[in-house]
Amino acid sequence: MMTSSEDPRLAVISTARRMNAMGINVNKSGNVSVRGQLGIVEGFWITPTGIDYEELVPEDIVFIAFNPDQAGQIHNLRLPSSEWLMHKKVYLRRPDVAALVHTHSAHATAMACQDRSIPAFHYMVAAAGGDRIECAPYALFGSEELADVAARALSERNACLLSHHGVLAAGSNLSKALKLAREVENLAQMYILTCQLGEPKVLTQVQMQEVLARFKHYGQQK
Numbered sequence: 001m002m003t004s005s006e007d008p009r010l011a012v013i014s015t016a017r018r019m020n021a022m023g024i025n026v027n028k029s030g031n032v033s034v035r036g037q038l039g040i041v042e043g044f045w046i047t048p049t050g051i052d053y054e055e056l057v058p059e060d061i062v063f064i065a066f067n068p069d070q071a072g073q074i075h076n077l078r079l080p081s082s083e084w085l086m087h088k089k090v091y092l093r094r095p096d097v098a099a100l101v102h103t104h105s106a107h108a109t110a111m112a113c114q115d116r117s118i119p120a121f122h123y124m125v126a127a128a129g130g131d132r133i134e135c136a137p138y139a140l141f142g143s144e145e146l147a148d149v150a151a152r153a154l155s156e157r158n159a160c161l162l163s164h165h166g167v168l169a170a171g172s173n174l175s176k177a178l179k180l181a182r183e184v185e186n187l188a189q190m191y192i193l194t195c196q197l198g199e200p201k202v203l204t205q206v207q208m209q210e211v212l213a214r215f216k217h218y219g220q221q222k
């Protein structure tokens, strides 16, 4: 039997289960994908719609071809997550991204429900690749419009909030995308706590540039 390091489908399943075990997602509200290849067809593996993560087996994981003309060569047992187009558009826009984790984690989603971005109140905001974590405008779940706003929000960052919806985090592998989704939730929780103590002070652009430069040096953004 293949291990998750050899079979991308097993890696997707274990990431989806870890996402829920970590407390950053509930039931089947989020989804997970990883860039891959099936035969000569390039695309990505993604969690299916409507199946509990605990029940998932590799055959349930859906492969989506980047080129729609090649879709006929792929035979999936299940239907993909309703947000498959959001994942596809991010992969096409960001060749350096190899994995995506989407959650409805509580604190980050609470901020997204207020259309609030996470400012540079803490240096770890730079983990998403910039001096703030933006909230992308609202669009209907599963829509092409949502796929477009999410891909735009991730064009130069590795994480964003999705208005009235949740979080999208990207990485060069599943482990990094999952860690970033967890970090965004942690930052949102700390930000909400900080706001309870008064108006948060934010780091200056110069201070955040220093952090970003340091992160790049240590490769922490990858």
Ligand SMILES: [Zn+2]
Pocket (backbone or CB within 6 Å): 029, 030, 083, 102, 103, 104, 141, 165, 166
């Ligand atoms: Zn969602």
